Amino acid sequence: MNKGIGCETCHGRVDQMPLTWQENSLLMQWCLDCHRQPELYVRPREAVFQMGWKPPADQLAVGRRLVKEYKIRKPDGLLHMPPMNLPIPGAAWKNERTRPEFRAYLEAEFPEQASGLGGSGKPP
Secondary structure: OOOOOOHHHHHOOHHHOOOOOOOOOOOHHHHHHHHHOHHHOOOOHHHOOOOOOOOOOOHHHHHHHHHHHOOOOOOHHHHOOOOOOOOOOOOHHHOHHHHHHHHHHHHHHOHHHHHHHOOOOOOO
């Protein structure tokens, strides 16, 4: 947060979740993408808690300025690592591509809370 990465970037729109779920994969590759190109994700510090924040049309220019202003360093070692798209045993259900399975789990375990999710798996 001190470096201008919003809560929503990792955790999703928790303000619209009747029951909190994992919005992003949080797999190593997903994290490394942000570390490799923070200018695509950084926002003004006053907006880190703002849910629904939309990056400006010139996000790349703004992001580059904020990276410099906030002294965000890109670790050299992360820039040259090959992609890590290897499957992780037991982690498949956590991936956003399997959201229907997670929704089914929510509906089975927490029917009252899950009833507000709507057809998309997210609140209406």
